[in-house]
Amino acid sequence: MxxxxxxxxxxxxxxxxxxxxxxxxxxxxxxxxxxxEVLGIVGESGCGKSVTAMSLLRxxxxxxxxxxxxxxxxxxLLGASSRRLRRIRGNEIGFVFxxxxxxxxxxxxxxxxxxxxxxxxxxxxxxxARKRAIELLDLVHIPxxxxxxxxxxxxxxxxxxxxxxxAMAVACEPKILIADEPTTALDxxxxxxxxxxxxxxxxxxxxxxxxxxxxxxxxxxxADRVVVMYAGRKAEEAPVRELFARPQHPYTIGLLGAIxxxxxxxxxxxxxxxxxxxxxxxxxxxxxxxAPRCPRADELTRSEVPPLRSVGPEHLVACFHPGGEWTQ
Amino acid sequence: MNGAALEVxxxxxxxxxxxxxxxxxxxxxxxxGVSFSIAPxxxxxxxxxxxxxxxxxGNCILRLLEPTDGTIRLLGTDITHLSRRAMRPxxxxxxxxxxxxxxxxxxxxxxxxIVGEPLRMHAIARGRELDxxxxxxxxxxxxxxxxxxxxxxxxxxxxxxxxxLARALSVEPSVLIADEPVSALDxxxxxxxxxxxxxxxxxxxxxxxxxxxxxxTVEYLCDRVAVMYLGKIVETARTEELFGDPQHPYTQALLSAxxxxxxxxxxxxxxxxLEGDIPSPMAPPSGxxxxxxxxxxxESAPRSHEEEPLLGDIxxxxxxxxxxxxxxxxxxxxxxxxxxxxxxxxx
Numbered sequence: 155m156x157x158x159x160x161x162x163x164x165x166x167x168x169x170x171x172x173x174x175x176x177x178x179x180x181x182x183x184x185x186x187x188x189x190x191e192v193l194g195i196v197g198e199s200g201c202g203k204s205v206t207a208m209s210l211l212r213x214x215x216x217x218x219x220x221x222x223x224x225x226x227x228x229x230x231l232l233g234a235s236s237r238r239l240r241r242i243r244g245n246e247i248g249f250v251f252x253x254x255x256x257x258x259x260x261x262x263x264x265x266x267x268x269x270x271x272x273x274x275x276x277x278x279x280x281x282x283a284r285k286r287a288i289e290l291l292d293l294v295h296i297p298x299x300x301x302x303x304x305x306x307x308x309x310x311x312x313x314x315x316x317x318x319x320x321a322m323a324v325a326c327e328p329k330i331l332i333a334d335e336p337t338t339a340l341d342x343x344x345x346x347x348x349x350x351x352x353x354x355x356x357x358x359x360x361x362x363x364x365x366x367x368x369x370x371x372x373x374x375x376x377a378d379r380v381v382v383m384y385a386g387r388k389a390e391e392a393p394v395r396e397l398f399a400r401p402q403h404p405y406t407i408g409l410l411g412a413i414x415x416x417x418x419x420x421x422x423x424x425x426x427x428x429x430x431x432x433x434x435x436x437x438x439x440x441x442x443x444x445a446p447r448c449p450r451a452d453e454l455t456r457s458e459v460p461p462l463r464s465v466g467p468e469h470l471v472a473c474f475h476p477g478g479e480w481t482q
Numbered sequence: 483m484n485g486a487a488l489e490v491x492x493x494x495x496x497x498x499x500x501x502x503x504x505x506x507x508x509x510x511x512x513x514x515g516v517s518f519s520i521a522p523x524x525x526x527x528x529x530x531x532x533x534x535x536x537x538x539x540g541n542c543i544l545r546l547l548e549p550t551d552g553t554i555r556l557l558g559t560d561i562t563h564l565s566r567r568a569m570r571p572x573x574x575x576x577x578x579x580x581x582x583x584x585x586x587x588x589x590x591x592x593x594x595x596i597v598g599e600p601l602r603m604h605a606i607a608r609g610r611e612l613d614x615x616x617x618x619x620x621x622x623x624x625x626x627x628x629x630x631x632x633x634x635x636x637x638x639x640x641x642x643x644x645x646x647l648a649r650a651l652s653v654e655p656s657v658l659i660a661d662e663p664v665s666a667l668d669x670x671x672x673x674x675x676x677x678x679x680x681x682x683x684x685x686x687x688x689x690x691x692x693x694x695x696x697x698x699t700v701e702y703l704c705d706r707v708a709v710m711y712l713g714k715i716v717e718t719a720r721t722e723e724l725f726g727d728p729q730h731p732y733t734q735a736l737l738s739a740x741x742x743x744x745x746x747x748x749x750x751x752x753x754x755x756l757e758g759d760i761p762s763p764m765a766p767p768s769g770x771x772x773x774x775x776x777x778x779x780x781e782s783a784p785r786s787h788e789e790e791p792l793l794g795d796i797x798x799x800x801x802x803x804x805x806x807x808x809x810x811x812x813x814x815x816x817x818x819x820x821x822x823x824x825x826x827x828x829x
Contacts, residue, residue, distance in 0.1 A: 371748065375741050399746075424677055427673050
């Protein structure tokens with residue numbers, strides 16, 4: 155990657171001030187996204203992966219305080235005026251949410267919702283927007299798009315609604331598509347279709363994708379590069395093949411061992427258990443957050459936050475004792 | 483099968499929907515003729531996508547729903563229409579673990595009371611004896627003894643699911659119905675619950691109906707698998723056979739769609755993407771319920787439009803409901819078969 159990346163996030167931190175104290179949802183995250191790249195951000199619930207994505211478009215409630223920089227197209231997204239941000243949202247950066255059931259407006263037709271961003275950002279006339287909406291529904295492989303544009307979200311199945319969400323997100327041919335758990339609420343046979351669609355859109359429109367998921371299988375399928383998050387921090391980052399072939403952070407290794415592999419599960423002796431639980435973000439320690447669950451933890455791990463270090467080409471690990479085995 | 487722990491025969495559950503006044507009177511065919519049996523100590527995985535009726539099967543067996551038709555036999559006793567009172571002593575033999583560990587534990591009871599309740603209800607233990615039994619159960623499911631005095635809201639999801647499991651196993655049931663017991667949990671916690679369930683099954687020897695949408699989990703845990711589609715079982719086989727040599731086009735599609743957390747494998751796999759969505763169970767297609775999405779529909783038509791395929795044995799207890807499959811006639815291969823399975827077949 156010699157050219158400047160499309161998106162460059164640097165030292166992103168997000169805190170929420172709540173009655174129960176300050177919650178550090180994201181702590182000094184940095185990552186980049188190249189053009190046409192699919193970046194997977196993986197982690198368990200509460201690791202800050204969704205908050206990271208939402209903070210880029212400032213979609214968080216006012217209780218969130220965000221610091222850091224996110225350079226996109228010569229602008230700092232985090233410092234941009236709301237006027238500028240409005241021109242970016244849905245136009246240059248599209249967003250697909252997890253819940254296709256609740257993120258569509260039930261009282262407007264599907265067509266009208268797809269047309270909205272076209273009319274706002276592109277200034278298309280009503281009829282031109284309708285024509286484009288039909289094309290877009292066709293692009294995301296919704297059968298009979300001329301009829302579907304006039305239907306309401308409740309008339310569509312979950313898979314179809316997610317396709318509508320994607321059609322809305324790519325309506326203005328954004329440079330970046332952020333997809334937050336786009337297939338989690340869907341059945342596997344539907345999930346396969348959505349993943350194929352995202353791959354196709356990347357090919358046809360050249361959209362770079364940030365895919366947020368807890369499913370390592372989805373990442374293995376579609377991502378070029380992967381960031382593993384744990385407790386608001388980046389634990390590991392590597393190109394996808396490198397990450398799965400040579401995971402270095404004990405958390406990544408633990409996660410990979412914890413999943414029953416279809417096709418090989420009967421041969422697996424036992425699933426790996428990661429003892430303990432994900433720490434509460436309200437009491438994020440000022441040492442390695444994984445230490446209480448880690449078989450490699452020692453004095454050093456329990457006294458300092460491990461810095462990211464390079465362990466291979468484009469392979470970064472935040473661990474004092476990186477290595478390929480679960481124990482040291 | 484004689485001596486089966488649980489036997490389900492021709493189970494149907496139809497839900498009437500819509501107002502009859504408004505010309506409604508429609509019926510949802512949630513479960514439409516499901517038969518299977520589970521041998522003592524066997525784990526049967528019931529797999530299907532949302533809306534396939536797999537949870538309804540579990541709820542009918544537990545008598546949380548009244549079946550429309552068919553029979554359910556628990557240890558040889560017909561429990562299909564037993565009254566609540568007559569059912570009560572048999573509840574000792576049949577227990578369940580639910581999907582959501584947040585709503586399936588009473589928030590006003592301590593975890594110790596929750597786990598001890600079945601023992602009290604069935605008058606198995608009381609007083610000091612009860613306390614000891616509960617302590618032992620907590621130890622068995624890997625919970626610290628002091629958690630007995632905590633309330634469910636103080637526990638994590640994984641701990642709550644352990645409490646649920648301890649409660650279900652407290653009376654040493656013959657049959658455990660587990661409905662998506664790990665799908666609400668984080669990946670790193672899922673593994674420990676699955677391992678625990680496997681250990682406890684080996685130790686206590688109960689039979690288990692494991693209901694899930696996750697194929698990897700089934701393969702890891704179960705001896706036999708039944709695949710459901712639109713209220714019917716389309717294929718049943720021993721786990722190795724079903725994963726190694728799936729026959730029904732739906733099973734093949736389902737296996738091909740499951741993602742493997744390994745980019746080298748995942749990106750080489752042939753994937754069948756099914757057209758369309760699962761049809762409404764209010765108006766299932768005529769003939770074969772899968773024909774509207776079947777990639778082999780052109781081969782099975784017009785028979786698949788008129789005649790419903792029945793589950794038939796293609797050898798060794800491998801049952802398939804497909805017009806294209808019969809004894810000595812394997813289904814067209816839609817997905818790549820693992821090399822070691824081919825080798826074994828040729829040898």
